[in-house]
Amino acid sequence: MASWHRTHCGRMDHGGCSLWVRVEDNRITSLQGDPGGSLSRGYICAKAFAAPEKLDHPDRLRQPLIKTKGRGRGKWRTASWDQALDTIAENLGRCRERHGADSVAFGQGMPKGLEHFSLIRLANAFGSANVVAVQDVCHAPREITARHTCGFYPVVDYTEPSELVLLWGSNPTATNEEGAISGPLLRQLKRGTKLVVVDPRRTPLAERADVWLQPRPGSDCALALSFLHVLFDEGLQDEAFVRDWTVGAKELEERVRDFSPESAASATWVPPEQVRKAARLYAGAKPAALGWGNPVEQTSQAFSAIRSLVCLMALTGNLDLPGGNRQPVEPPVRKPADFVRADLLPRKSSHMLNAYYGTAPGLMTVPSAFFRRAVLEGDPYPVRAAYMQGTNPLLSHADSIRTHRALASLDFLAVSDIYLTPTAALADVVLPAATQFEFDDIGHYGLGHGYVLARPKVVDPPQQCLPDLEIANRLGPRISSPDAWFGHWSGMLEHLLAPAGMGYPDLCREGILRGENRSRKYLEQGFKTPSGKVELRLSRADKLGVPDLPEFQGVLQDGHGRYPLVLTCSKSPNYLHSSYRWVPRLRKREPDPVVVIHPQTAEEHDIAEGEWVVIETWRGRIEQKAKIRDRILPGVVHAAYGWWFPEAGDERLHNWNGSNYNVLTSGDRRGREFGTPDLKGLACRIERKSLHSGQGVKG
Numbered sequence: 157m158a159s160w161h162r163t164h165c166g167r168m169d170h171g172g173c174s175l176w177v178r179v180e181d182n183r184i185t186s187l188q189g190d191p192g193g194s195l196s197r198g199y200i201c202a203k204a205f206a207a208p209e210k211l212d213h214p215d216r217l218r219q220p221l222i223k224t225k226g227r228g229r230g231k232w233r234t235a236s237w238d239q240a241l242d243t244i245a246e247n248l249g250r251c252r253e254r255h256g257a258d259s260v261a262f263g264q265g266m267p268k269g270l271e272h273f274s275l276i277r278l279a280n281a282f283g284s285a286n287v288v289a290v291q292d293v294c295h296a297p298r299e300i301t302a303r304h305t306c307g308f309y310p311v312v313d314y315t316e317p318s319e320l321v322l323l324w325g326s327n328p329t330a331t332n333e334e335g336a337i338s339g340p341l342l343r344q345l346k347r348g349t350k351l352v353v354v355d356p357r358r359t360p361l362a363e364r365a366d367v368w369l370q371p372r373p374g375s376d377c378a379l380a381l382s383f384l385h386v387l388f389d390e391g392l393q394d395e396a397f398v399r400d401w402t403v404g405a406k407e408l409e410e411r412v413r414d415f416s417p418e419s420a421a422s423a424t425w426v427p428p429e430q431v432r433k434a435a436r437l438y439a440g441a442k443p444a445a446l447g448w449g450n451p452v453e454q455t456s457q458a459f460s461a462i463r464s465l466v467c468l469m470a471l472t473g474n475l476d477l478p479g480g481n482r483q484p485v486e487p488p489v490r491k492p493a494d495f496v497r498a499d500l501l502p503r504k505s506s507h508m509l510n511a512y513y514g515t516a517p518g519l520m521t522v523p524s525a526f527f528r529r530a531v532l533e534g535d536p537y538p539v540r541a542a543y544m545q546g547t548n549p550l551l552s553h554a555d556s557i558r559t560h561r562a563l564a565s566l567d568f569l570a571v572s573d574i575y576l577t578p579t580a581a582l583a584d585v586v587l588p589a590a591t592q593f594e595f596d597d598i599g600h601y602g603l604g605h606g607y608v609l610a611r612p613k614v615v616d617p618p619q620q621c622l623p624d625l626e627i628a629n630r631l632g633p634r635i636s637s638p639d640a641w642f643g644h645w646s647g648m649l650e651h652l653l654a655p656a657g658m659g660y661p662d663l664c665r666e667g668i669l670r671g672e673n674r675s676r677k678y679l680e681q682g683f684k685t686p687s688g689k690v691e692l693r694l695s696r697a698d699k700l701g702v703p704d705l706p707e708f709q710g711v712l713q714d715g716h717g718r719y720p721l722v723l724t725c726s727k728s729p730n731y732l733h734s735s736y737r738w739v740p741r742l743r744k745r746e747p748d749p750v751v752v753i754h755p756q757t758a759e760e761h762d763i764a765e766g767e768w769v770v771i772e773t774w775r776g777r778i779e780q781k782a783k784i785r786d787r788i789l790p791g792v793v794h795a796a797y798g799w800w801f802p803e804a805g806d807e808r809l810h811n812w813n814g815s816n817y818n819v820l821t822s823g824d825r826r827g828r829e830f831g832t833p834d835l836k837g838l839a840c841r842i843e844r845k846s847l848h849s850g851q852g853v854k855g
């Protein structure tokens with residue numbers, strides 16, 4: 157008998173679309189966007205349609221696996237859950253005895269649901285301060301820098317009318333970044349909201365923009381400083397807001413004096429008149445929403461680039477304004493610090509690896525570069541074992557070559573995933589996770605967007621697959637005090653919702669639980685900074701170990717002219733990072749890793765459409781297939797990110813290094829504040845593959 161179920165999508169990006177799912181014999185047979193969905197209003201994307209193939213894929217992990225030969229050699233035996241969890245507990249416990257609890261790292265990728273928080277709870281209960289995540293390149297730089305500047309994370313508000321939207325390195329129609337579903341943005345644009353886009357690629361949104369700035373990748377800090385210059389130079393600030401609610405305007409004005417669009421142009425490549433036009437439009441519109449994306453935080457200059465953009469929101473008076481950048485009020489569910497049992501590990505911030513690198517206060521997960529060094533060099537202390545869930549660091553962490561060495565040299569590695577990815581193939585124990593649609597979950601918890609979403613399950617998982625929440629509840633009592641755990645993971649959902657006075661069925665009935673809708677809260681309570689105002693100049697910069705005013709340190713140039721081109725990347729609309737290359741429906745849409753180059757660059761390098769080319773940085777070389785388009789500037793190279801080849805087989809780790817963008821990146825040069833490496837704006841070169849004697853990349 158077929159039945160239709162309403163739930164929210166998740167685990168294929170930040171999630172949020174409300175869906176109707178048709179189920180027959182425990183299989184999903186159809187999906188539709190739910191027109192009543194409070195955020196998405198009927199929207200649905202290609203990734204969601206691929207869910208049935210993902211869940212039913214014959215090669216999906218369905219049993220716990222224990223390796224029988226040397227790590228990464230492709231030899232496994234199936235095991236029961238008890239055997240697998242006992243093996244993990246024994247090895248993590250042994251490592252704790254030998255080297256101390258901090259020598260065991262817990263790893264998580266992009267938070268997909270509650271499992272991120274249950275993993276932090278697991279680490280806290282075990283006694284390890286080291287949760288290795290991807291926050292150094294995703295969201296933490298924006299969130300923490302903003303908190304130091306204005307006391308909160310200014311979330312772009314597409315739901316209330318804006319006069320103008322400024323999209324800065326953000327491509328929501330492909331990524332739905334922040335779960336800010338692109339639907340509300342598109343509806344605004346239809347109603348006449350103006351649009352300014354800052355993107356090195358001519359994206360569909362850039363095409364419909366009133367002004368499109370096409371910067372040199374990696375130069376966002378300089379460009380943002382030149383916006384600030386124009387504001388001061390032309391007196392475009394919101395004077396009352398600046399007078400009453402900011403400190404340091406004079407010093408900031410002084411700092412950006414040298415950053416006229418004309419002088420910044422050598423770094424940004426943007427025609428000065430265009431910058432002036434965009435800055436005037438943004439400053440002249442109210443409310444104006446600034447939607448920013450990963451590129452502003454995926455360089456070693458993240459801190460200053462983000463500081464400049466928060467200053468831009470403040471100088472124009474758009475902070476906590478409906479239709480501007482909001483400070484959402486969270487719904488009254490349990491606070492994340494309580495949920496993760498931060499009380500179990502009060503020494504965390506002084507003992508985690510970050511403490512030895514002087515990162516900015518607030519970064520509570522470990523950047524991948526620190527993890528690699530602790531594993532490979534025992535510096536500042538050894539990390540020897542890891543439990544990783546929902547992450548594929550061999551593809552997603554910077555410096556894949558060193559990441560591979562680090563993972564391969566661990567004494568013990570356990571991985572929970574839904575497929576035997578390159579990272580999972582390196583593990584000693586692999587656990588088969590239940591995933592999207594297969595268990596009751598709560599979306600958007602702890603993300604600071606002012607709501608949580610119900611994601612009730614619609615089908616049962618394959619018999620041996622367990623949700624990560626349940627894995628934590630079974631592993632937890634084996635490696636920590638049983639008091640910290642629930643008899644069944646569903647107890648976690650109730651525990652989380654209890655302060656709101658509701659149970660999980662209540663949340664499912666509502667679909668969404670929002671916090672209060674209040675804006676301009678600073679009028680009553682000021683800004684949560686040392687001065688109570690927006691700190692254009694940080695009053696406690698010395699104490700934090702960060703620059704008090706944004707500073708630009710030049711663009712990257714490596715190899716004394718050997719690498720004349722500029723490399724960047726972005727997310728594919730068809731995949732989530734490195735995930736799902738094995739789902740046929742998605743692979744058909746995008747079969748190969750594609751590098752986009754300008755016709756002029758192609759001609760200079762004698763490269764033809766569809767040819768495989770070698771992309772090289774000082775760190776390494778990979779191969780991708782050329783697509784020649786004038787969507788980017790001459791001299792810019794836009795490569796695909798996250799590529800591995802399931803068809804190459806796990807004994808070859810699925811050819812993890814043939815086309816993998818992060819073979820080209822390195823963690824050696826990092827921003828001090830968040831340990832962030834340069835993923836965008838790298839110096840590179842390309843050549844036809846036939847000139848190079850490398851191996852083919854296909855399996």
Ligand SMILES: Nc1nc2c(c(=O)[nH]1)N[C@H]1C(S)=C(S)[C@@H](COP(=O)(O)OP(=O)(O)OC[C@H]3O[C@@H](n4cnc5c(=O)[nH]c(N)nc54)[C@H](O)[C@@H]3O)O[C@H]1N2
Nearest residue numbers: 265266290294546547548552572573574589591733734735
């Ligand atoms: N060069 C470069 N590097 C980047 C980025 C970039 O733009 N460029 N972006 C960065 C960003 S923003 C992020 S967030 C990170 C992402 O980094 P990761 O999260 O490590 O990346 P994914 O490839 O999405 O890996 C997620 C894994 O989870 C598995 N999975 C899916 N659902 C479940 C589940 O329910 N349970 C479990 N246990 N596993 C599941 C998938 O099969 C996949 O292997 O990458 C970062 N790295």
Ligand SMILES: Nc1nc2c(c(=O)[nH]1)N[C@H]1C(S)=C(S)[C@@H](COP(=O)(O)OP(=O)(O)OC[C@H]3O[C@@H](n4cnc5c(=O)[nH]c(N)nc54)[C@H](O)[C@@H]3O)O[C@H]1N2
Nearest residue numbers: 169325327331333373374449450451726727729731732733
């Ligand atoms: N389909 C899909 N959706 C996703 C994801 C995914 O992997 N696939 N990942 C999810 C995650 S974890 C995150 S954090 C978000 C990220 O979402 P976004 O922040 O929107 O992600 P990106 O695609 O990295 O970058 C956005 C845009 O920045 C442009 N860009 C590249 N380099 C630069 C630069 O140097 N400067 C500027 N100004 N722009 C540049 C790119 O051309 C791209 O159009 O998306 C989420 N949603």
Ligand code: SF4
Nearest residue numbers: 165171172173201204
């Ligand atoms: S945009 Fe994201 S949340 Fe919406 S249907 Fe697609 S994968 Fe799901």
Ligand SMILES: [Mo]
Nearest residue numbers: 266293294295
């Ligand atoms: Mo991310």
